[in-house]
Amino acid sequence: MRQTKIDDFLELERRIEEEVNRSREKDKILFQQAKLASLGEMIGNISHQWRQPLMEMNSIFLPIEAKITLGQSLENSEILEAIEKLNSITKFMSDTIDDFRDFFLNDKEKTRFKILEQINSIINIVSTGLKTYNIKLDIIMKKNPEIVGYKNEFSQVLINIINNAKDELISRKIENPYIKISVFEENDFVIVTFEDNAGGIRVNPLDMIFEPFFTFEKKNGSGIGLFMSKLIVEKNMQGKLKAYNKNDGAFFEMKIPKE
Incomplete structure (x- = not known):
């Protein structure tokens, strides 16, 4: 009887070890799939990331082209503003290539940077697209903290x-649409939150939005954006990225240690 119990225990132990190893293998495969999606299929993902900047570039040229076509005069300040925006957009597009290329390398150097610096660089890129659809963007900065990390990945x-x-x-044709970004400090962490009034995340369980290749109600979505975002925050910045439904929209919370 005692030998039987020992044999049963050993068999159970063997099965547990097999399951653990199988789970580890699944994790490795999933990680490799993610790596292939962001590196091996870099062109597709870059096109996804570049779609918005390219639209922004087009929207910058349209009013200039219209004035030239109608024979209206162009102020130097308008041209200089367009050039400044174009420089910012092309820099972001170049940085995007570097981010995808270096995403899983271990020899990247972390730098200390201010949150507002990166938010401003993004606003420069997305502002025209948001204005096109009358989407209001509010930035609430209770502080302008510094964090240590990979600032291009943070962008x-x-x-x-x-x-x-x-x-x-x-897509949901929301009236009076808005996005609100808030930045503040809490103990030893920097908190960045994102709120909108698009009606919330219609997925159950909600955490599925962070799974690789998961798309919902998106015809041209790659299913990699939020998955990569969570990897960047939690793997590369030792933070946490969570999503909730709050009030009349989605609520994302990014929690990053100061050091």
């Missing part, structure tokens, strides 16, 4: 979440 997280909110606001 990718910002633009992914903003673009997701924008897409939902447009």
